[in-house]
Amino acid sequence: MNSAYLYVRVSTDEQKRKGYSLPEQEDRLMRYCEQNNIEVRGIYREDYSAKNFNRPEWTKLLNVVKGRKKKDQENILFIKWDRFSRNIEYAYQMIGILRGVNVQAMAIDQPIDFKIPESTVMLAVYLAVPESENTRRALNTLTGMRRARKAGRWMSTAPKGYQNLSHSDGRKFIAPKQPEAAAMQWVFTELSKGVYNAEQVRKQAFSKGLKCERNNFWKIIRNPVYCGTIVVPPYEGEEMYFVKGQHEPLVTESLFYEVQDVLNGNKRIPATKVTSNEMLPLRGFLECPLCSRMLTGSASKGRHSRYYYYHCSDNTCKSRFKAEEVNKYFEDDLINFQLHPGISNHFKAIVLDVFKSEHRDGLDERKVIADQMEEQEKMLSNARKRFMLEEIDAEDFKIIKSECNDALRMLEAKLTDLPNKADSLKTVENLLNLVVEKYSNIQLHYKGASVAEKRKLIGSIYPQNLCFDGKQHRTAYLSEPLSLIMLINKQLQGIKKGEKLSFDNLSPKVARRGIEPLFLE
Structure with a gap:
């Protein structure tokens, strides 16, 4: 050499x-x-x-x-x-x-x-x-990582929104990292609405500090680590399962699985919201008295100013009303829905009685979810029996089991996030206090509200469109909480001074089906 x-x-x-x-x-x-x-x-x-x-x-x-x-x-x-x-x-x-x-x-x-x-x-x-x-060494590493995953620890590079840190004893963990964590929370919230697709949300999130490529973005919004869950992958006959993580979740389990429903196409996309000019708050709520089409609104340029009108969406129809006069008519009509201070407690008592009655009848969401979970468990049990009788093969049973377990996990997450009855009752009481405050002086509240708040208020009073002929309006349906208020006000008008208002003829059923529209803020 x-x-x-x-x-x-x-x-x-x-x-x-x-x-x-x-x-x-x-x-x-x-x-x-x-x-x-x-x-x-x-x-x-x-x-x-x-x-x-x-x-x-x-x-x-x-x-x-x-x-x-x-x-x-x-x-x-x-x-x-x-x-x-x-x-x-x-x-x-x-x-x-x-x-x-x-x-x-x-x-x-x-x-x-x-x-x-x-x-x-x-x-x-x-x-x-x-x-x-x-x-x-690789086998020991894999065994150690699986043991750590089973204990709820994340064992690789931190996902977007988190950072890798270590405890004083050397044990590693992940913790939220700003501003990426806030951006990921915003991403899940926007995706749950179903208004924008994943790619549109990704591009919007870029301005909030989330830099992520398209393929990686699809992976992270499918990763349950963001709701505090660690996935333990299958290994040597042991099936994949989920454990509660030791890290801080960025979103709730119900929000995470709601996003998965949107991505899988299982959630209905909400209709596009109608926006309106501040001079045309009733746009989209009025029907034409001649052809029953929807009245729209626009402005005409005058010599000194712009003048707004509600007019028929059909150009051949001649229905046309001054927006200023229509708006004033509607504001004056709101006095019919003003809640008298003396009977506000009675009104709240009626609505609360309806709420308690519905929960006693077992119509609450908890029972619905529990029934759905029982149905999934029955399906899984039936599939197991059919597999034992060799009516279905192992692959089909594995698919059915995976689908049932996924459905059960989503339902459990929704059930966990639901408030208990005491919290629900407290929430209803708080909402009723807000309703009473607004409807005790409905005209003043409406005049000082923004266009968006005005439109919410109009929608809560009139679930169906109004037909306005220039002098008065008519509607086929009024929300039942408002019907209750009008009925109480009508009784008040017929009571003489010193007499008490009787609620014997006011059944709780009057407000039973119309509680939710009343709670719109």
């Missing part, structure tokens, strides 16, 4: 565990060359894993030995065979490539005399030991 190339390699984890270092290997190889009068043609230092030969420095060295003009005998020296490779298949393949260009790979601590046939047995041992170490 007259000359050789020196190859030293270390990976980061080896340096931590075994204390390997590039200078130490290089120093030993240089002393070996000096003692044996070997000329060093080059030193190649590598900080890379040996699981394959896709390594920058090794590629340079291979190109050098392949590009020699004279194919004289050449050598590549390293400390041990695990510096050369940790994969038997790739190692033998590379040894063959080197022999093809008359180059010999040699380990100074584990020398092999290739002239002796039995030496190949030792080579096999030297190459097998590093690979077995790698395989055992």
